[in-house]
Amino acid sequence: DGGITQSPKYLFRKEGQNVTLSCEQNLNHDAMYWYRQDPGQGLRLIYYSQIVNDFQKGDIAEGYSVSREKKESFPLTVTSAQKNPTAFYLCASSTNPQGSIPDTQYFGPGTRLTVL
Amino acid sequence: QQPVQSPQAVILREGEDAVINCSSSKALYSVHWYRQKHGEAPVFLMILLKGGEQKGHEKISASFNEKKQQSSLYLTASQLSYSGTYFCGTENAGNNRKLIWGLGTSLAVNP
Numbered sequence: 001d002g003g004i005t006q007s008p009k010y011l012f013r014k015e016g017q018n019v020t021l022s023c024e025q026n027l028n029h030d031a032m033y034w035y036r037q038d039p040g041q042g043l044r045l046i047y048y049s050q051i052v053n054d055f056q057k058g059d060i061a062e063g064y065s066v067s068r069e070k071k072e073s074f075p076l077t078v079t080s081a082q083k084n085p086t087a088f089y090l091c092a093s094s095t096n097p098q099g100s101i102p103d104t105q106y107f108g109p110g111t112r113l114t115v116l
Numbered sequence: 117q118q119p120v121q122s123p124q125a126v127i128l129r130e131g132e133d134a135v136i137n138c139s140s141s142k143a144l145y146s147v148h149w150y151r152q153k154h155g156e157a158p159v160f161l162m163i164l165l166k167g168g169e170q171k172g173h174e175k176i177s178a179s180f181n182e183k184k185q186q187s188s189l190y191l192t193a194s195q196l197s198y199s200g201t202y203f204c205g206t207e208n209a210g211n212n213r214k215l216i217w218g219l220g221t222s223l224a225v226n227p
Contacts (some may be wrong), residue, residue: 025206042118042203042217058214090157104148105205105215107157 003027004108011113021076021092021111030106032074033092033105034078036060043090049074052079078113086115117140118156128194136189136221147187148205148215149178151198156196158203159188166226171182191223199225 004025013019023032031050035043045058048066049099068074074093079083089112092105119140126134138147141201146165150158164187175192191198201222205215 040219042219043205044217045214048214089156104160104163106160109157110155112155 004091004093004106006089006108006111008111009109011111013113013115015115016080018077018079019113021078021089021091021113023076023108024106025072025074025091025093027095027106028071029091029093029095029106031103032068032072033094034058034064034066034074034076035090035092037088037090037110046076046089073076085113088112111115117208118216119147119204119218121138121202121204123221124219125222126224128223130196130225130227131193132225133202134191134194134223136191136202136204136223137186138189138206138218139184139186140206141209142185142208144180144182144185144187144206145209147178148207149187149189150203150205151200152203152220153200159191161202194223194225196225196227197221 002112005108033048034046036046037043044060046064047055047058047066049055052068052071055068063079064076088110090110091108094103094105119138148163149161152158161212164178178189180187201220203220204218
């Protein structure tokens with residue numbers, strides 16, 4: 001089955017620690033995205049990547065880092081510099097972000113991060 | 117720049133209809149509609165394109181009003197499974213294909 005997987009589903013970390021959230025897709029999609037969702041809020045873009053070995057900052061990149069060494073993988077590291085990291089993190093992918101028609105984003109199941 | 121969704125929340129009895137609006141202050145290129153159940157990933161419903169026709173499947177359809185820079189999502193004869201939060205994501209011209217998301221409309225369908 002094709003899809004996007006995120007692990008773990010729930011993650012707890014102590015304040016001051018870095019933590020890496022996994023996102024893997026086997027849809028052969030070029031683009032991948034990381035969003036943060038807080039209660040009652042919409043989706044806010046952290047980072048996105050349209051091609052391997054390239055990525056761009058989204059609207060709230062401070063305190064986060066990413067890498068895109070393989071097409072199918074786009075891990076997100078939440079660093080200790082992120083002031084308020086407790087949130088629901090969603091990874092998404094899409095096929096053709098530079099194409100002539102708009103592109104559908106497909107989401108993974110999410111990781112709920114809690115900082116203790 | 118964030119699209120405005122209205123209403124913020126809707127409560128329906130099973131079988132009733134609802135309309136959810138998504139308005140942008142900038143010219144729209146496309147509007148993407150998703151539904152999210154609590155604690156789950158958003159699920160794609162449909163895309164509306166500038167100059168495109170009304171889309172829909174079964175009892176959920178949507179329209180795109182280019183003049184008003186607005187899209188409306190129509191849910192007819194609602195079912196319990198329609199409950200969730202509906203988000204619109206808008207793509208504006210010149211925004212490098214990034215989607216900007218509304219805050220969502222919470223829909224509860226009761227028996």
